[in-house]
Amino acid sequence: MQHSSFNQSLLSFLQSSPTPFHATDSMRQGLLENGFIELFEQDDWSIDVGGKYFVTRNESSLIAFTVPHQDVNRTGWRMIGAHTDSPCLKLKPNAHVKRHGYHQLGVEVYGGALLHTWLDRDLSLAGRVTFKTNKGDIVSRLIDFKEPIAVVPNLAIHLNRQANEGFKVNPQEELLPILCGVDQELDFHILLAQQIEHQYPKSDVASILDFELSLYDTQPPALVGLHKEFICSARLDNLLSCFVGMKALLDSQEVCPSLLVCTDHEEVGSMSACGANGPFLEDVLRRLSPDPEHFVQSIQRSMMISADNAHALHPNYASKHDGNHAPSINHGAVIKVNTNQRYATNSETASIYRDIAAEEGVEVQSFVVRSDMACGSTIGPITSGEIGVPTLDIGLPTFGMHSIRELAGSHDAYGLYKVLARFTGRKELMAK
Numbered sequence: 001m002q003h004s005s006f007n008q009s010l011l012s013f014l015q016s017s018p019t020p021f022h023a024t025d026s027m028r029q030g031l032l033e034n035g036f037i038e039l040f041e042q043d044d045w046s047i048d049v050g051g052k053y054f055v056t057r058n059e060s061s062l063i064a065f066t067v068p069h070q071d072v073n074r075t076g077w078r079m080i081g082a083h084t085d086s087p088c089l090k091l092k093p094n095a096h097v098k099r100h101g102y103h104q105l106g107v108e109v110y111g112g113a114l115l116h117t118w119l120d121r122d123l124s125l126a127g128r129v130t131f132k133t134n135k136g137d138i139v140s141r142l143i144d145f146k147e148p149i150a151v152v153p154n155l156a157i158h159l160n161r162q163a164n165e166g167f168k169v170n171p172q173e174e175l176l177p178i179l180c181g182v183d184q185e186l187d188f189h190i191l192l193a194q195q196i197e198h199q200y201p202k203s204d205v206a207s208i209l210d211f212e213l214s215l216y217d218t219q220p221p222a223l224v225g226l227h228k229e230f231i232c233s234a235r236l237d238n239l240l241s242c243f244v245g246m247k248a249l250l251d252s253q254e255v256c257p258s259l260l261v262c263t264d265h266e267e268v269g270s271m272s273a274c275g276a277n278g279p280f281l282e283d284v285l286r287r288l289s290p291d292p293e294h295f296v297q298s299i300q301r302s303m304m305i306s307a308d309n310a311h312a313l314h315p316n317y318a319s320k321h322d323g324n325h326a327p328s329i330n331h332g333a334v335i336k337v338n339t340n341q342r343y344a345t346n347s348e349t350a351s352i353y354r355d356i357a358a359e360e361g362v363e364v365q366s367f368v369v370r371s372d373m374a375c376g377s378t379i380g381p382i383t384s385g386e387i388g389v390p391t392l393d394i395g396l397p398t399f400g401m402h403s404i405r406e407l408a409g410s411h412d413a414y415g416l417y418k419v420l421a422r423f424t425g426r427k428e429l430m431a432k
């Protein structure tokens with residue numbers, strides 16, 4: 001796949017994936033179009049050699065895998081991991097609020113969002129709605145209003161003279177998006193029912209039972225910079241890695257069984273039925289290696305590359321980095337190391353990655369947090385701690401992580417894709 005068409009499909013993937021549900025559905029579509037077969041956890045599985053499969057859980061996490069041969073206990077898996085969720089504003093259950101002449105929505109903050117970046121944006125609403133039909137069935141559908149239907153306006157500086165000396169947002173009082181004035185009637189459940197009928201005609205909605213909806217910025221992802229060297233978009237953390245991982249699996253060299261796992265709830269700790277700290281991956285792997293002895297053999301011959309974004313050195317805030325570990329944008333994926341195991345990288349998994357990247361002619365960088373600062377974490381150590389697979393934490397250098405609009409390099413994603421595609425074809429990991 002060519003670099004420019006790769007980036008164009010990345011931009012449309014980001015645009016069509018405003019929530020983890022939609023991201024999972026976008027990957028589902030991409031996999032189906034490329035001959036992958038959907039499995040369901042509730043059913044019996046029959047796996048054919050040469051087959052390509054995927055399975056979702058909670059419609060917000062996905063595992064896809066290829067089975068080029070039967071001997072997974074002899075070769076192990078080449079695994080790629082990422083997460084489908086991003087920090088955002090989620091609606092409260094009784095979301096509709098009327099205040100001072102406006103219809104607004106009550107929100108909870110999901111994950112570590114940079115709150116001030118949500119102000120003055122043209123916001124829309126998307127997610128999953130569960131409803132009862134007139135026949136009595138309970139059904140879920142994904143909805144996306146697409147249009148900018150809400151906004152959280154800033155307060156004028158004249159009314160907050162200290163705004164530029166440190167800006168604080170109270171999420172209970174000051175983050176409620178405005179939908180419209182109260183001179184317009186609004187029944188929020190009717191609005192949702194109309195949106196379902198608009199997207200899925202003849203849905204036969206009798207009543208809305210519940211929903212998981214979040215706001216998102218409608219500004220489309222874009223290539224920016226004098227030479228279009230940057231990608232600016234919401235949810236680069238971590239849909240960038242989901243997309244790169246999916247493309248790598250689609251173009252897998254099918255030498256070893258390869259697997260992509262993209263899980264929800266990373267931004268809130270991964271502890272859920274479909275999160276990396278839950279049993280989803282292990283459940284799938286055990287079904288594929290039912291013999292307990294073979295299961296352990298296959299895991300110990302495997303490697304997981306957990307891809308999540310890394311902090312690039314920001315030229316306006318250079319003191320936030322260790323001078324020897326200051327990744328820059330468009331100079332390759334960053335190997336993330338933390339001696340306190342906030343990242344799962346070890347010298348062997350890092351070396352294997354360096355070797356594959358060198359074969360592909362792609363640059364590699366290193367990140368370690370300043371010794372006087374706290375380190376972030378990701379699904380790498382969680383997955384490694386759950387199933388015991390040797391793991392590497394990497395990520396593409398990014399500015400403004402957890403902003404409503406993040407920035408990454410337009411060359412880095414394609415470079416990582418080439419390395420990961422080659423990784424899926426790597427037969428020998430370490431010499432015995």
Ligand SMILES: [Zn+2]
Nearest residue numbers: 237238308309
């Ligand atoms: Zn992340």
